[in-house]
Amino acid sequence: SAVISQKPSRDICQRGTSLTIQCQVDSQVTMMFWYRQQPGQSLTLIATANQGSEATYESGFVIDKFPISRPNLTFSTLTVSNMSPEDSSIYLCSGGQDREQYFGPGTRLTVT
């Protein structure tokens, strides 16, 4: 298994600003992903963080809004840009080797 940490755990931001969320895995993993979970909802995949190359985004998510970096096999960042109240959500990082994925504790974002 993999142990995943995220920073910050929560934040309150003003609209129009940006927030960068960090995800750290305790071991090298081939796969890292970013998900969003809105209140009372299930998880929605934002993008696959690819090491050394551009992330692969799901339909409805774009790089200008959610730029992602993955400089190595243990670390990734997600930036939520030009935030609006609709971006208020929990953002989750996941990672794993082979098929199993493990989740970080999440970042609870509130945009006012």
Place this chain on the structure above:
Amino acid sequence: QKEVEQNSGPLSVPEGAIASLNCTYSDRVSQSFFWYRQYSGKSPELIMSIYSNGDKEDGRFTAQLNKASQYVSLLIRDSQPSDSATYLCAVNRGRALTFGSGTRLQVQP
């Protein structure tokens, strides 16, 4: 049709009973299947994975997979109040997971 479907519940069972959680998926090429447990305010925790038809047991948990029927289930034996949580079914069609909406389980003491 949703890619992964679950009954949202809540499913209420008495302590000590068997809880049965069900999930269907639409894409026949799906290869890997997972059950996650999510307590309120926490992130999902992987509790079971299953890759081939049949049953897989781990402690009080049994996952069942039927690829012909595109059906995955999770049985929790001797349910405890601490099992009260939302259970998410997830399907892997390549690399990323597609999640169902989750079933809320309530175990009554």
